[in-house]
Amino acid sequence: MLYRTPDLDAQDEKVLSEIEDFRNRLSYLVGEPQRWDRPLRRNLVARAIVGSNTIEGYTISLNDAESLVAGSESLSVESDDTALAAVAGYHEALTYVQQSAHSENFAYEQMLLSALHFMMLRHRLDKWPGRYRGGGIMVTGGRHRPPAYIGPEAPRVPELMAELVAWLQNADGDRPAYVRAAMAHLNLVSIHPWRDGNGRMARCLHTLVLARNQVLAPEFSSIEEWLGASTMNTAEYYSALSRVQGGSYLPERDTHEWVRFCLRAHHLQAQVVDQRVRTANTLWHKAIELTSEFGLHERTAIALFAAAEGNLRRATYALDEDLTRDQALRDLNLLQRLQLIQTAGTGVRRHYLATGRWRDTVQQLQAQAEVLREPYR
Numbered sequence: 003m004l005y006r007t008p009d010l011d012a013q014d015e016k017v018l019s020e021i022e023d024f025r026n027r028l029s030y031l032v033g034e035p036q037r038w039d040r041p042l043r044r045n046l047v048a049r050a051i052v053g054s055n056t057i058e059g060y061t062i063s064l065n066d067a068e069s070l071v072a073g074s075e076s077l078s079v080e081s082d083d084t085a086l087a088a089v090a091g092y093h094e095a096l097t098y099v100q101q102s103a104h105s106e107n108f109a110y111e112q113m114l115l116s117a118l119h120f121m122m123l124r125h126r127l128d129k130w131p132g133r134y135r136g137g138g139i140m141v142t143g144g145r146h147r148p149p150a151y152i153g154p155e156a157p158r159v160p161e162l163m164a165e166l167v168a169w170l171q172n173a174d175g176d177r178p179a180y181v182r183a184a185m186a187h188l189n190l191v192s193i194h195p196w197r198d199g200n201g202r203m204a205r206c207l208h209t210l211v212l213a214r215n216q217v218l219a220p221e222f223s224s225i226e227e228w229l230g231a232s233t234m235n236t237a238e239y240y241s242a243l244s245r246v247q248g249g250s251y252l253p254e255r256d257t258h259e260w261v262r263f264c265l266r267a268h269h270l271q272a273q274v275v276d277q278r279v280r281t282a283n284t285l286w287h288k289a290i291e292l293t294s295e296f297g298l299h300e301r302t303a304i305a306l307f308a309a310a311e312g313n314l315r316r317a318t319y320a321l322d323e324d325l326t327r328d329q330a331l332r333d334l335n336l337l338q339r340l341q342l343i344q345t346a347g348t349g350v351r352r353h354y355l356a357t358g359r360w361r362d363t364v365q366q367l368q369a370q371a372e373v374l375r376e377p378y379r
Contacts, residue, residue, distance in 0.1 A: 053230030153194035
């Protein structure tokens with residue numbers, strides 16, 4: 003037996019409607035190809051990866067995450083090897099999720115979920131990546147505290163996973179995608195089928211359900227960044243799970259509070275992404291104006307755009323604009339001479355930041371950020 007999808011009340015329906023409004027607005031803004039689209043999407047994916055892994059204690063810099071997403075081998079020493087391996091594996095799984103949104107012969111299967119799990123944990127063969135656990139499991143509540151959660155016994159795992167896959171494939175199809183994603187998340191993390199990586203897999207499945215339902219692209223609809231964005235958000239996440247689970251696998255418990263928590267997170271993350279997309283659009287036009295004023299090639303606007311976020315690197319710029327190493331360096335050196343960007347870090351840590359007039363423009367735009375509105379208030 004799985005945890006059951008709850009009925010929604012009028013408040014939930016209102017929040018869902020507002021999330022749909024954000025979705026429609028974002029669909030319009032990102033529907034047409036934009037020159038700034040690739041770096042923005044890369045940034046959003048990197049933030050989701052960092053957020054989901056930070057919850058598990060694997061912390062890397064946003065710059066390193068963006069380099070991984072871009073396929074660059076130039077990683078800094080800001081992040082340790084274990085964290086980099088965990089994040090690289092998660093990126094591989096999330097990349098598959100992004101691609102699956104367009105697959106015509108996609109089907110939910112147990113081996114699909116185990117394959118995603120293997121991608122995430124293949125650097126830790128001692129954790130049985132891709133294989134269900136063979137014994138009991140519990141989530142610790144911290145030192146000198148009782149267990150926060152005890153999963154179902156190992157012999158029940160294959161049966162529960164088969165039920166979950168059947169539900170994903172066929173059940174509750176009339177429910178909103180955001181609600182189905184929340185329930186998939188809850189059920190997988192409650193079954194806790196693997197020795198490690200269950201939280202990351204549950205969050206990845208949440209994003210996969212949204213991707214398959216064409217709820218924007220995964221990078222625009224995932225709540226993984228939000229859940230790991232602060233210790234407060236992460237604490238609220240664990241608290242919501244704990245209250246619904248009740249300490250062990252109790253699928254008869256009411257799940258309304260969990261779904262409401264997820265809808266709130268989606269609403270708040272949608273506000274954040276909506277602001278980022280609108281700012282990116284404005285920032286791009288400002289960059290174009292600046293390149294025109296200085297008589298620069300239009301492609302340098304992408305360099306200015308990335309510097310505004312503090313993540314401009316030579317290799318990534320060359321990749322975005324299909325440039326040779328020397329061409330990219332010439333552009334970046336020219337922008338430095340014009341005092342529009344400046345270097346930070348050395349060696350593999352070298353990147354570029356906005357400075358001078360361009361920094362002033364960026365700061366003015368960032369100062370216009372709106373305070374997030376609480377959806378259930």
